[in-house]
Amino acid sequence: MGSRCLPCQAVFVPPRALCPRCDSSAMEWQRMDGRGKLVAFTCIAIGTPAMLKQGYGRENPYCTGVVELEENARVVARIQGVDTRNPATISVGMPLQVDFLREDSGSGSRTVLAFKPLPAG
């Protein structure tokens, strides 16, 4: 979910209570369709402590990136289903669809925003 500013129609993910463009607090919820394209990415070999604990590392990098949603908002997310050991195969502009992840957070599980390549056709 994101938020949409009623006066200026800007969309924010994660949702904001105050619009940084027009300072309005009049927001409504905005549901996202979950489709977008890859704006930029990285394949991380030396990860955050939480990711290292999950077994990611030099031999098994993970991909994170910036995704532009069809609703005209950008998010940062994990990118699944790509060959992180061959980053040359991952291309800016590739179409993606949302693919939420459940991860162990140490004290229970949490949901992580993730995307995967949109199957062709």
Add this chain to the structure above:
Amino acid sequence: MRKKRNLSRGVALVGAGMSQFGMFRDRDSKDLFLEAFRAMIASVDKGLDPADIDAFYLGNYSNDFFVRQSHWGAILSDALGLVPRPATRTEGACASSALAFREGVFAIASGFYDAVLVGGVEDMSKGATEVVAEGLGMAAIPYERDVGFTFPGVFGTIATAYFDKFGASREHLMNVTIKSHDNAARNPKAQLSATLEDVMAAKKKRAESKGRTVPNWPDPKAFLRDPRANPVVAWPIHLFDCCPISDGACCLLLVGEELARNFTDDPLYVAGIGQASGRGLHASEDLTTFEATRYAAREAFDMAGIAADEVQFAEVHDCFSIAELLHIEDLGFFPAGHGYKAVEEGQTRLDGSKPINTSGGLKCKGHPVGATGAAQIFEVWTQLRGQAGERQVPGHPRLGAAQNLGGTGGTSTVTVLERR
């Protein structure tokens, strides 16, 4: 409309000193700061009585985390013999001491003080690499950290955006790295004071002495392309695109402009200062530019009454090689998308039209985060006063700039110094 800003009283830089940068097992941030403080006093041509210092502004990112010690301004103040004069600590991640410098400038410009000590220090190498990374990660944007972004990861993401938009590649990042090493080899205070040829020779010798296969790299780029020598950290950022973990300190002495000649016949003047804030990756419309740097540069250059072209050399924040490319464009030295070509053509080398990071930059001089902003200004001081030795920018430059970034772009500052 933005208004052109001015200081109501001119401010001069009349002393500057820095400690050796490096990883020190047996020296803490007090030891390093005292080294920088003594060097600063020795640099004041006509002498300085520390009793003349009215106040102290210290940039320090996180002694709290790295060595479990807060309140470092006042505690250092006692070590320096400055008690009971006021000490104020500033924090802006890797831009902490550039913020201290600004506060010092404002304190003098307002007429409140006549002489201010500005310092920066960080002591961050004592813990394991993961602990250092965790400490730096505290300055990251929580939303980005939660999906797994690291600092190198954010800059790797910026790099893929830059490559895609402008047709640059890893080879262009290597040009930045090679230049940084060449410059640092001429800077005795630098942490990595060696050319890549020196680094390669040392690695070959080591392999030989251990009876291992001696690698055969024909040139520095072959070395940088070798994944064993230069492993990936966060694609396309590799080990040699990253600044090291560093300890170090730097001290600067600011005085009211009309008092400058009491301290030296060769003062420098604060011609322009700018500071701005930026936003995270997801909120940036264009990942190939630092909004805060562009804003801070305009503010500083407008105040100095100059165009970007008139700045003769600069220290810019190259925490990762890609950041140097963005910054030389955001400062207006080269048009957007042309920075990597300028570096490839040698324009940013010591003998080029716009020398960048003559000190070796964060990449090779080292990046003790709280000291970096002040240390950049130290390099500008050294160059403008013609004291840079083998790495001296030719032609007696008059105008130099320093640009310091906090975090992944949340803070940026630009300072222009002038020799009149």
